[in-house]
Amino acid sequence: MQETTIILTNKQIGHKIKRMAFQVYETNIKETEVIIAGIKENGFQLAEKLKTEVEKISPLKVTLCEVYIDKKKPTNPVKTSIDLSELKNKSLLLVDDVLSTGTTLIYGVKHFLEIPLKQFKTAVLVDRNHKKYPVKADFKGISLSTSLNENVEVIFDKNNCRAILE
Numbered sequence: 001m002q003e004t005t006i007i008l009t010n011k012q013i014g015h016k017i018k019r020m021a022f023q024v025y026e027t028n029i030k031e032t033e034v035i036i037a038g039i040k041e042n043g044f045q046l047a048e049k050l051k052t053e054v055e056k057i058s059p060l061k062v063t064l065c066e067v068y069i070d071k072k073k074p075t076n077p078v079k080t081s082i083d084l085s086e087l088k089n090k091s092l093l094l095v096d097d098v099l100s101t102g103t104t105l106i107y108g109v110k111h112f113l114e115i116p117l118k119q120f121k122t123a124v125l126v127d128r129n130h131k132k133y134p135v136k137a138d139f140k141g142i143s144l145s146t147s148l149n150e151n152v153e154v155i156f157d158k159n160n161c162r163a164i165l166e
Contacts, residue, residue, distance in 0.1 A: 003166070004164045004165065004166050005164065005165045005166075006162050007126070007142070007144060007152070007163045007164065007165050008126070008141065008142060008154075008162060008163035009162055010159065010161045010162060013125065013141070013161045013162070013163065014161075016125060016141030016142065017046070017049050017050060017053055017125075017141070018053050019141075020050060020053075020123055020139045020140075020141060021050055021053030021054045021056075021057055022057060023138075023139045024050065024054050024093060024121075024123070024139065025054055025057055025058040025060060027119070027121060027138075028060060028091050028119070031060065031091045031118070031119075032059075032060065032061060033060065033061040033063065033090060033091070034054070034062055034063075034091045034092070034093060035062075035063050035064075035065055035082070035087055035090050035091065035093070036050055036051050036054070036062055036063070036064055036065070036093045036095060037064075037066075037067050037080065037092060037093065037094050037095065037108075037112070038065070038067065038095045038096070039067045039069055039094070039095065039096040039104060039105075039108055040066060040067060040068050040069065042096070042097035042098075042154050042156060043067070043095050043096035043097050044064075044066045044067075044095075045097075045156040046095050046096070046097050046123075046125055046154075046156075047064055047065075047066075047093075047095040048064065049156075050093075050095060050123070063082070065080050065081055065082040065087070066080065066081040067079075067081075067094070067108055067111070068080070069104055069107055069108055071104055074103050074104060074107040075107070078107060078108065078110075078111035080111070084112075084114065084115045085115070087112070087115055087117065088115050088116060088117075089117065089118050090117060090118055091117070091118045091119040091120075091121075092112060092117050092119070092121070093121050093122070093123055093139075094108050094109060094112065094120070094121070094122045094123070095122070095123045095124070096108070096122075096123075096124050097125050097126065097154040098124060098125065098126045098127075098128060098152050098153075098154060098163075099126070099127045099128060099131070099135075099137050099140070100130050100152070101130055101131060101132040101133065102131040102132060102133035102134075102135040103132065103133060105122060105124075105133075105135045105137075106133040106134075106135045109122070109135060121138040121139065122135070122136070122137050122138050122139070123137055123138065123139035123140065124137040124139075124140050124141070125140070125141040125142070125154055125163065126140070126141060126142055126144055126152050126154065126163055127140045127143045127144065128144055128145075128146050128152055129143060129144070129145050129146075130146070130148060142163075144165075150165055150166065151165070151166045152164070152165055152166075153166065
């Protein structure tokens with residue numbers, strides 16, 4: 001059986017999300033609205049949690065957008081729950097749970113570059129520092145140097161969120 005290590009507890013994840021929410025607000029202080037686009041599944045769950053925290057601390061109107069990327073074949077067409085034309089000239093934050101090689105994030109970024117945005121930022125809960133693409137997270141919960149054969153997983157259970165290293 002593979003050994004697992006908890007790298008972020010539920011409480012720590014809550015603190016990281018609050019800090020990231022303040023960064024989102026500070027970056028968008030002159031805006032009235034921000035779009036938080038979460039990459040399907042865990043990225044979207046993180047986006048939902050960020051939305052809640054941003055709305056608690058700021059007057060910003062936050063619109064959620066779910067981004068559908070095939071993580072096994074990221075060159076397949078990317079889809080979003082909001083039509084791209086609705087995002088024009090708005091501030092956008094692309095969110096995923098873990099940044100490993102940067103493949104998912106770079107294809108997500110590429111998709112949104114087709115429209116003019118006021119501002120475009122990225123956020124991840126865990127940045128693993130193994131990038132194969134020139135992409136970075138503007139906001140991150142934690143940077144973690146791991147070996148390539150280790151896996152980081154974020155689990156969003158109702159009252160027991162955690163990030164684990166396997």
